[in-house]
Amino acid sequence: MIKPRRGQPGNKADTRSALLDAAEALLLEEGYPAVTSRRVGERAGANSALIHYYFESMDGLFVELFRRGAERGLERQAAALQSPQPLWALWDVLHDHINTFRTVEFFALAHHRPAVQAEVVEYSARYRQQQLDVLTEVLAGYGLDAATWPPVTLILLLGSVSLLLLIEKGMGFDLGHAEMIAVVEREIRALEGDRFTAHPALARRPS
Amino acid sequence: MIKPRRGQPGNKADTRSALLDAAEALLLEEGYPAVTSRRVGERAGANSALIHYYFESMDGLFVELFRRGAERGLERQAAALQSPQPLWALWDVLHDHINTFRTVEFFALAHHRPAVQAEVVEYSARYRQQQLDVLTEVLAGYGLDAATWPPVTLILLLGSVSLLLLIEKGMGFDLGHAEMIAVVEREIRALEGDRFTAHPALARRPS
DNA sequence: GTCTATAGCTGGATAGAC
C-alpha cells in the first residue's frame, strides 16, 4: 500500500500510465480545471515536465485520456449489448454516474479544445453506431415498428434522459426523477420483460 | 453605432450593465473560461478593477450574470406556457440554442463554483415547477392519463432531448437528430394538434 | 527517463490617486 515514486526499481516504464491515472482521478474528483500539469505530476508522484515528454502538451494528455476511457466504454457497451436483455443492460450502462461525469467533463472541455472536440465527436458516432447496429435487429425482434419508432430515437431517448438525470442529480436536484425512471423502466419492461438479474450497481453494493 | 466608452457623459451609471453584457457575450462566444476579469473589462470598455467594485469578485459577477439571464428565461417560459398551444411553445423555447448554450456553460461552471451551483439548482427548480403548474392542467385537459404519464415525465423528456440534441449539434454531430425531432413533434401533434403558427425562429428568419 | 530551474504569460485582487 506504499505509494511508489517514479524512478525506483520495479516501476520502470509505467510513468506514462501513472500520469494518465492521476489525470483521470483529478478529472473525476474536481473536474477538468483541476487537471493541470503541476497537479497531475504531483499526484502521479512524478515530475510535471514528464507530461511534455510523454504527451507533448496538455492537449495531448487530454486527448489520450479521453481515448483510453472511451475505448474502455465502448468495450463495456459492446458487452452490455450482447446481454440477453440489451435494453436493460444499455440502460444500466448509461445510468452509470462515473461514466456520465466523465462524459460531461469532456463535453465541456471539447468546447475549448478543438483537439478534444474532434475526438469526442468521433467516439460519439462510434457509440451510437454500435448501439444502432445491435438494437436495430433486437427491436425488430420485439415487434417494434421501425417506421413509428426508429431505433435511433429510442437510443437517443435513453441517452438524453440518463444524461440529464445524472447532471441534475450531481447538483443535488432531482425533481421528477423518480417518476421519470419509473416510466422508462416500465417501457423497457413492456418490450423486454422483467429484468432477469438485479441491477449490477445494486448487486455490487454491500448490503 | 459608435461604441461608447465609460466615463463619458450620457453613459452614466450603466457600467455595471456593460460589464454584465460583456461577460455574457464572452460566455456565449467562447465559453466561460474566456470570462476573465481583464477580458470583460476590456470588452466593456471599462477597467477590470471595476468588476470588483460592482461584484466583489468573479464569483459575484457569474452569479449576477446567471440570475439576470435566468429571470429573463423564466419570463419567456411563462409567456410561452400561456400560449394556446403550450406544448409547442415550450418545445420551441427549449429548442432555442442560445438559451441552451448558456445553460450548458453554467452547468459546467456550477461544477466548480459552489455559489453558482446553488443558483443553478434554485432556478432549475423554479423552471420545472413553473412548467408543472401549467402543464398539469393542460395535459389533463388533453385527456392524458397522469398515472401512466405523469406530467413531469413529459417535461423531463422534452427537456432532456432538446438538451442533448443541442449539445451534440454544437459539436457538429447529429446522427439520428432528424428522426428524433420528427418523433417528438409527432407526439406533440397527437396531443395538441397541428401548430397554429410557424416556428418563431423560422418566422423571424429573413427569407 | 527523470529531474531542477526558470522563462513568459495570464489570472484575481487590492491600494491609492484622481
Place this chain on the structure above:
DNA sequence: GTCTATCCAGCTATAGAC
C-alpha cells in the same frame, strides 16, 4: 466611479544537468 500600478499566485512549456 474610474483609473493606474502592482502584488502574488498559478499555469504551460522548455533548456539543460544528471
